[in-house]
Amino acid sequence: MPLIAPPLSLYVHMPWCVKKCPYCDFNSHGVRGAPPYAQYVDTLLADLDADLRDFGSALQDRPIISVFFGGGTPSLFTPELIGRFLDGARSRLRFIDHCEVTLETNPGTVEHGRFDGYLAAGVNRISFGIQSFDDAKLKRLGRIHSSQEAEAAVKSAQDAGLGNINLDLMYALPEQALPGALDDVDRAVALRPTHISHYQLTLEPNTVFAAHPPPLPDDDAAWAMQEACETRLAAAGYTQYEVSAYAQPDRRCEHNLNYWRFGDYLGIGAGAHGKISDAASGEIWRRWKTRHPNAYLEAAGQPARIGGHSAVPVDELPFEYMLNALRLIHGVPLDDFAARTGVPMACIASPLEASRQKGWLENDPHCLRTTPLGQRFLNDVIGGFLA
Incomplete structure (x- = not known):
């Protein structure tokens, strides 16, 4: 997708x-x-x-x-x-x-x-x-x-x-x-x-x-x-x-x-972080601004205001997505993963199944949702999707 x-x-x-x-x-x-x-x-x-x-x-x-x-x-x-x-x-x-x-x-x-x-x-x-x-x-x-x-x-x-x-x-x-x-x-x-x-x-x-x-x-x-x-x-x-x-x-x-649904946001201000998806190129960009207010003011909209700018590597997108979406108690539609990352579902099939086997994720073919046990061990669940 x-x-x-x-x-x-x-x-x-x-x-x-x-x-x-x-x-x-x-x-x-x-x-x-x-x-x-x-x-x-x-x-x-x-x-x-x-x-x-x-x-x-x-x-x-x-x-x-x-x-x-x-x-x-x-x-x-x-x-x-x-x-x-x-x-x-x-x-x-x-x-x-x-x-x-x-x-x-x-x-x-x-x-x-x-x-x-x-x-x-x-x-x-x-x-x-x-x-x-x-x-x-x-x-x-x-x-x-x-x-x-x-x-x-x-x-x-x-x-x-x-x-x-x-x-x-x-x-x-x-x-x-x-x-x-x-x-x-x-x-x-x-x-x-x-x-x-x-x-x-x-x-x-x-x-x-x-x-x-x-x-x-x-x-x-x-x-x-x-x-x-x-x-x-x-x-x-x-x-x-x-x-x-x-x-x-x-x-x-x-x-x-x-944020939790892996939406986009412009980050404006000293130290602000943003995330922008470019549907045409298929890339997802992270941008953050220089942190100190004085340096930010001196830049006044110039390139020096940017503290960093990079595309999220494709192999990091599953972890980035899960870091947000799995915080939601009622979960998110499973199809949203591919739509909002551009990564095929096949790429997360193995950690998805492993988490279900451990009782951390509901065995629902349409929804990505943690069980109460998964909420208790949320860091472990999310860690399973690291590259």
């Missing part, structure tokens, strides 16, 4: 935050002085223009299905600046009707009344980095907000008319026990967000926590937290549709779904 161009999203990276959290390995930089926010938005649009020229026909007539402002802390940017970028992007690209536009938000950086402005600018989904409702745990994580500020920020966004809200929560925090993890879930549910992202704290390389590890719950305790919290979320009406994502009916995150 030839490669078929999948849906296209737009990721926009905002690299500054008030201060770097000790667990964070994202491309984020603590604010020093007054960052050039307005100049950065102009540079984003120049970056977008250059990518549109570079990818040319591979993007022709392909609408944007979702936009995601990630960071860093995008809510450090005023609604006016967010609106300036969205207006510029809409003048260059066609957005689908009711396009999902998400803004990541730190509860400690939101000014009262600003949510009205974000909504007017075109943002229709807010993602709050809550992490915990335990003030002691928040301090240990280096967060700048309190649990009270988190609750007030969520309610402020709801009062402003933003009806699609995600809360990020972590579990297996330093010295956390099961009751604490469940209390975080209960307090999140009480706010009635439409979506909850619930994921385990892990020690990532090149972070403060990796260099000075805090005392974390062991694997068995972390698994017990995950299972108990899953049950509590399900009882509250949140359906798990991905390893760490739970949503009310019809409120799944379309942007992240496009």
Whole structure:
């Protein structure tokens, strides 16, 4: 089957935050002085223009299905600046009707009344980095907000008319026990967000926590937290549709779904990554931008803005696809593999059968889906598709 161009999203990276959290390995930089926010938005649009020229026909007539402002802390940017970028992007690209536009938000950086402005600018989904409702745990994580500020920020966004809200929560925090993890879930549910992202704290390389590890719950305790919290979320009406994502009916995150279904996305901003499929050539391209904000600003849409650009080797495509698709609880159509990679099904017949024999994948001729056992050993399942 030839490669078929999948849906296209737009990721926009905002690299500054008030201060770097000790667990964070994202491309984020603590604010020093007054960052050039307005100049950065102009540079984003120049970056977008250059990518549109570079990818040319591979993007022709392909609408944007979702936009995601990630960071860093995008809510450090005023609604006016967010609106300036969205207006510029809409003048260059066609957005689908009711396009999902998400803004990541730190509860400690939101000014009262600003949510009205974000909504007017075109943002229709807010993602709050809550992490915990335990003030002691928040301090240990280096967060700048309190649990009270988190609750007030969520309610402020709801009062402003933003009806699609995600809360990020972590579990297996330093010295956390099961009751604490469940209390975080209960307090999140009480706010009635439409979506909850619930994921385990892990020690990532090149972070403060990796260099000075805090005392974390062991694997068995972390698994017990995950299972108990899953049950509590399900009882509250949140359906798990991905390893760490739970949503009310019809409120799944379309942007992240496009990632997990091996869709395409333009990556704009310092350190942003993108993936573009060229149906004509049959190639899938990865592109990432230079990481440091100053270097990115200096490049201002010129070739120096590109940190790297390469085609994904054909023998790596099965692993890349499975790394995303197998995270989805209900799986993906089996035919999507060939359509979105251009790789024949015969190339994965052996690892597919091996995973089914081990009870890791459902024996379904039409759907690629992990079993509950496969979800428990997901890294092993995905590893079976390495070149």
